[in-house]
Amino acid sequence: MALCARTAPLLFLLAFHFAVAQSVPEKKAEEFQVGVVLDLGTLVGKVASTSISLALEDFYAVHPNYTTRLVLHFRDSMGDDVQAASAVLDLLENHKVQAIIGPQKSSQALFVSDLGNKCEVPIISFTATSPTLSSHTLPYFVRATLSDSAQVNTIVSIIKSYGWREVVPIYVDNDYGRGIILPLVDALQQKDVHVPYRSEIDQMATSEEITQELYKLMIMQTRVYIVHMPPSLGSLLFTKAKEIGMMSKGAVWIITDGLTNLIDSLNPSVVEAMSGVLGVEFYVPKSTELDSFTKRWYMRSRIDHPNDPTMKLSIFGLWAYDTIWAVARAAEKSKIRKATFQRPSSMRNSTSLETLGTSVNGPAFLKAILKNKFRGLSGNFDLSNGQLQVSAFQIINVVGKGHQLIGFWTARNGISKTLDQNTTYERTKPDLNIVIWPGEVTELPRGWELPVQGKKLQVGVVKGHYPEYIDADKDPITGVITARGLAIDVFEEAVTRLPYALPYEYKMFNITEIGSSSYNEFVYQVYLKKYDIAIGDIAIRYNRSLYVNFTLPYTESGVAMAVPVKESTNKDAWIFLKPLTPDMWFATIMLFIYTGFVIWLLELLGNNKNAPISRQLVTSIYFSMFEES
Incomplete structure (x- = not known):
C-alpha cells in the first residue's frame, strides 16, 4: 500500500500531461508546392513517376515531424518543347510552385531554365544531360544527374588503353547528340587519337537513311565507333548494322550511358544485335536499402503501369527518388513557410512572361539545395556544384541477350577490374576482364581495316x-x-x-x-x-x-525485222501510182482492154447487135472493171 501511495501522484501527473497533449490540436505542416514536368508516355517518364511517388511516401515516413510537406503537381510535356514551357508557365502562375522537377529533355530544359532564372525558381532535372546546360550561365538550373561530358574521360581511357588511334563518333543531330561531341573530340585529340569523320544521324531518320550512312562508314578504314543517341534511334542503328554485317569480327562499338542505362529495357532482339558492344554507365553501389526499394518499386509499377509489365527500374528511377529527398530536405532546412512572389507593376498589353513574379524564397531554397549532401539509393548524392558529382563509372560488355561487368573507371585509379585497385591512369595494356567482341571473338580488334576502295x-x-x-x-x-x-x-x-x-x-x-x-x-x-x-x-x-548466278535478262529474245525508215515524206500528187511498177501497170491496162474487148465481142454476137455503140462500150467497161474483181 505504501508503494501505491507514493506512485499515485506520479500517475496523476502523467495522466494530466497526456490529457493536455490530447487537447492541443496538432500543428498542420506547411505545404511546399513543387511542379513535376516529365514525358509521362516515355519509358523514363513512367519509371520516374513511380519512383517519385515512393520517394514522397518514404521520406515523410522517416521524417514524420517535419513542418513542411511537398505537394506535387504533375504535368505531361508529351515530348514537346513548347508543351513543356507551357506547363511550367501554368505551374508558376496558377500554383505558385517554388521548384520545378524536370523537364526530361535537354532541349526542354534550356528554355525552362531561362524561366527559372527570371522567376528565381530552381529547376531540378535528373534527365537533362547536355553539357550546354550549365549552372554558370543558368544559376537556377540544378542537374541531379551527370553531364554527358562526365563520361568523356572514361571513353577516352578505354580507347587509349586498347591502343586504337582513330575513332568515328555516331550521334543524333540535336542538342543531346551534339553536346558531347566537342568535349569528346578535344579529349581524344589530347591523347593523339584522330577523328577522321563525324556521323550525324537525324533524330527522325528512316531505316533506309541509317543504312546509307552505315554503308558510308563501311568504305572507310576506321572500325572504332562511339554511339551517342537515345534508345529508340540506337536500337534501329544496331539492328541495321547487324543486317549489313558491321557487327562482325574487327569492329569496335562503344555506347554512352544514354543507351547503356536503359539496355535492360530494350527489346531482346536489339540487345542480341548489340552483342560485343562495350557500354559505359554510372556505378550504383549495392545496398540493402536498394534491394528493398527495388522490390517495392516493381510491385508499385505493376499497379501504376499495368500495360507495361516488363518495365525495368533504371538509374533514372533512382535519381528521381533521390531528387525528391533532396528537395524535401531543402524545403525543411530553408525554413520557408509561405510561397511569396513579387510581381512587377502592371503594364498595358503585357504578356504573361512579362508579368511573371519573382520568388522571394528562391535564393534561400537554391542555397539549401546546393548544400544537400547525403547517401541516397544511387550512391553519394552531392549537388554542391549545381550538378551531381561523378563517383565512378562501370564498363559492361553486351554478350548475347545480356551483359557482363568487365571493369570500372574512377578519376583516381583510371580503368581497373575492381574499385579498390590502385593503378596508374596511363597503361599500355587494358586492365579489364575478358571481352567478347563482335563476331563472338576474344581477339583484340586492331581498330581498322583496309577500306572497300582498296579492294x-x-x-x-x-x-x-x-x-x-x-x-x-x-x-x-x-x-x-x-x-x-x-x-x-x-x-x-x-x-x-x-x-x-x-x-x-x-x-x-x-x-x-x-x-x-x-x-x-x-x-x-x-x-x-x-x-x-x-x-x-x-x-x-x-x-x-551450275557455277555462277546470272542476272535477269534485260534484253528481249526472239525474231525481229529491221526496216529502214526515210525521214522525208513524198508529197507528189502521183504517189498513188507508187505501189506498182510500170510493168505491172502496163499489164493491168492490157488486161483491162482484153477483158473489155471480149465482153464487147460477146455482146455483138448475141442479141444486142442493134444496140448503140455507146451502150456496148459502157457495158464492156463496166464488166471489165467490176465483175472481174
Missing part, C-alpha cells in the same frame, strides 16, 4: 561478237582496259544506283575462237574467283548456271 571489284569483259552490245580494248602503254557497249552501260548505271561507293576495274578475257566453249571458260573464271563478275554477250545455259 576493287574485278570485272571480266570480252571483245564480243557484237560491238554495240559489248566491246573492250587494252591500252598498249598504260595497260588500262576500256569497255563500252550496252552491257557496260547497264552495269555502270547499276553501280551508280547503289547506296554506297563500289570501286571496280575491268579485266580482259581473250576469247581465242568463236564458240560456246570459249564462253564456258570465261564464265568459269568467276567460279575460280579470278573475276568477281563477268559481263558480255553470254547466253544463259544450264551447264553455266
Whole structure:
C-alpha cells in the first residue's frame, strides 16, 4: 500500500500531461508546392513517376515531424518543347510552385531554365544531360544527374588503353547528340587519337537513311565507333548494322550511358544485335536499402503501369527518388513557410512572361539545395556544384541477350577490374576482364581495316561478237582496259544506283575462237574467283548456271525485222501510182482492154447487135472493171 501511495501522484501527473497533449490540436505542416514536368508516355517518364511517388511516401515516413510537406503537381510535356514551357508557365502562375522537377529533355530544359532564372525558381532535372546546360550561365538550373561530358574521360581511357588511334563518333543531330561531341573530340585529340569523320544521324531518320550512312562508314578504314543517341534511334542503328554485317569480327562499338542505362529495357532482339558492344554507365553501389526499394518499386509499377509489365527500374528511377529527398530536405532546412512572389507593376498589353513574379524564397531554397549532401539509393548524392558529382563509372560488355561487368573507371585509379585497385591512369595494356567482341571473338580488334576502295571489284569483259552490245580494248602503254557497249552501260548505271561507293576495274578475257566453249571458260573464271563478275554477250545455259548466278535478262529474245525508215515524206500528187511498177501497170491496162474487148465481142454476137455503140462500150467497161474483181 505504501508503494501505491507514493506512485499515485506520479500517475496523476502523467495522466494530466497526456490529457493536455490530447487537447492541443496538432500543428498542420506547411505545404511546399513543387511542379513535376516529365514525358509521362516515355519509358523514363513512367519509371520516374513511380519512383517519385515512393520517394514522397518514404521520406515523410522517416521524417514524420517535419513542418513542411511537398505537394506535387504533375504535368505531361508529351515530348514537346513548347508543351513543356507551357506547363511550367501554368505551374508558376496558377500554383505558385517554388521548384520545378524536370523537364526530361535537354532541349526542354534550356528554355525552362531561362524561366527559372527570371522567376528565381530552381529547376531540378535528373534527365537533362547536355553539357550546354550549365549552372554558370543558368544559376537556377540544378542537374541531379551527370553531364554527358562526365563520361568523356572514361571513353577516352578505354580507347587509349586498347591502343586504337582513330575513332568515328555516331550521334543524333540535336542538342543531346551534339553536346558531347566537342568535349569528346578535344579529349581524344589530347591523347593523339584522330577523328577522321563525324556521323550525324537525324533524330527522325528512316531505316533506309541509317543504312546509307552505315554503308558510308563501311568504305572507310576506321572500325572504332562511339554511339551517342537515345534508345529508340540506337536500337534501329544496331539492328541495321547487324543486317549489313558491321557487327562482325574487327569492329569496335562503344555506347554512352544514354543507351547503356536503359539496355535492360530494350527489346531482346536489339540487345542480341548489340552483342560485343562495350557500354559505359554510372556505378550504383549495392545496398540493402536498394534491394528493398527495388522490390517495392516493381510491385508499385505493376499497379501504376499495368500495360507495361516488363518495365525495368533504371538509374533514372533512382535519381528521381533521390531528387525528391533532396528537395524535401531543402524545403525543411530553408525554413520557408509561405510561397511569396513579387510581381512587377502592371503594364498595358503585357504578356504573361512579362508579368511573371519573382520568388522571394528562391535564393534561400537554391542555397539549401546546393548544400544537400547525403547517401541516397544511387550512391553519394552531392549537388554542391549545381550538378551531381561523378563517383565512378562501370564498363559492361553486351554478350548475347545480356551483359557482363568487365571493369570500372574512377578519376583516381583510371580503368581497373575492381574499385579498390590502385593503378596508374596511363597503361599500355587494358586492365579489364575478358571481352567478347563482335563476331563472338576474344581477339583484340586492331581498330581498322583496309577500306572497300582498296579492294576493287574485278570485272571480266570480252571483245564480243557484237560491238554495240559489248566491246573492250587494252591500252598498249598504260595497260588500262576500256569497255563500252550496252552491257557496260547497264552495269555502270547499276553501280551508280547503289547506296554506297563500289570501286571496280575491268579485266580482259581473250576469247581465242568463236564458240560456246570459249564462253564456258570465261564464265568459269568467276567460279575460280579470278573475276568477281563477268559481263558480255553470254547466253544463259544450264551447264553455266551450275557455277555462277546470272542476272535477269534485260534484253528481249526472239525474231525481229529491221526496216529502214526515210525521214522525208513524198508529197507528189502521183504517189498513188507508187505501189506498182510500170510493168505491172502496163499489164493491168492490157488486161483491162482484153477483158473489155471480149465482153464487147460477146455482146455483138448475141442479141444486142442493134444496140448503140455507146451502150456496148459502157457495158464492156463496166464488166471489165467490176465483175472481174
